[in-house]
Amino acid sequence: MIELRNVTLKYGDKLILDNVSITVKDNRIKAILGPSGVGKSTILKLMLGLIKPNSGQIFVDDVDITRMKEVDLYPIRRKMGIVFQGNALFDSMTISQNFSFFLRENLRLPEEEIERRVTEQIKFAGLEGYEDQLPESLSGGMRKRVAIGRALIFKPRMILFDEPTAGLDPVSSKKILNLIASLRKTSNLGAVFVTHIIDDVFAIADRVAVLYQGKIIFDGETERLHESDHPFIMSILSDKILEI
Numbered sequence: 001m002i003e004l005r006n007v008t009l010k011y012g013d014k015l016i017l018d019n020v021s022i023t024v025k026d027n028r029i030k031a032i033l034g035p036s037g038v039g040k041s042t043i044l045k046l047m048l049g050l051i052k053p054n055s056g057q058i059f060v061d062d063v064d065i066t067r068m069k070e071v072d073l074y075p076i077r078r079k080m081g082i083v084f085q086g087n088a089l090f091d092s093m094t095i096s097q098n099f100s101f102f103l104r105e106n107l108r109l110p111e112e113e114i115e116r117r118v119t120e121q122i123k124f125a126g127l128e129g130y131e132d133q134l135p136e137s138l139s140g141g142m143r144k145r146v147a148i149g150r151a152l153i154f155k156p157r158m159i160l161f162d163e164p165t166a167g168l169d170p171v172s173s174k175k176i177l178n179l180i181a182s183l184r185k186t187s188n189l190g191a192v193f194v195t196h197i198i199d200d201v202f203a204i205a206d207r208v209a210v211l212y213q214g215k216i217i218f219d220g221e222t223e224r225l226h227e228s229d230h231p232f233i234m235s236i237l238s239d240k241i242l243e244i
């Protein structure tokens, strides 16, 4: 569904992505694993058309979005939900309002339909009883659920996660990973998540691409990661480092 083809990206004269190709398929869970600062969030921004590469192309459903105008990107972005690392919730709005705001701003739906969808999403995300609370009164895991529920409100086919378990305790992390995995079964949803936590990859990803020093050094089924003879991958697996 999403493809980066031979993408090179520089910030100033600093080369971040060096001829990177990645594909994300419908109804699959793909992880992009790499150390901090390697360019993982940058990849998500490229997939959403928020930034442009220096060279190479980005396709969504075989449509080249690389040089697309902002207004043409809106319907493309609606195919994808995004859950930001810090959740990007509105602190001054209740949980319900965090959901309904986006619907009201982006779709011309009747008020009853907005309410129906908000109720559906609240239920799905396991947030019943928290509708009128502010995000700050919730735990990190619950806030993440709000961000996931909100990302689903436009009924995307794919959901993009930036470090979904960053800052969460192990129990909350596990719950969020289970929720991501369950989305595929319940909603036929694919996911791509970027992370520096190897356990997250083994927990739920069908496939993983490893990004290291600007290049993809592995891209394949998660269970084949141990077959790689790349020194970086061998070292993270043999040292049992949980976070790289």
Ligand SMILES: Nc1ncnc2c1ncn2[C@@H]1O[C@H](COP(=O)(O)OP(=O)(O)O)[C@@H](O)[C@H]1O
Pocket: 011, 012, 016, 034, 035, 036, 037, 038, 039, 040, 041, 042, 043
């Ligand atoms: N807008 C920007 N301008 C300049 N440098 C940036 C910008 N955004 C990110 N960077 C740099 O690019 C590198 C990759 O960033 P990022 O994609 O956020 O990495 P990751 O998500 O893997 O930690 C980092 O060194 C970061 O400091």
Ligand SMILES: [Mg+2]
Pocket: 040, 041, 042, 162
């Ligand atoms: Mg990042």
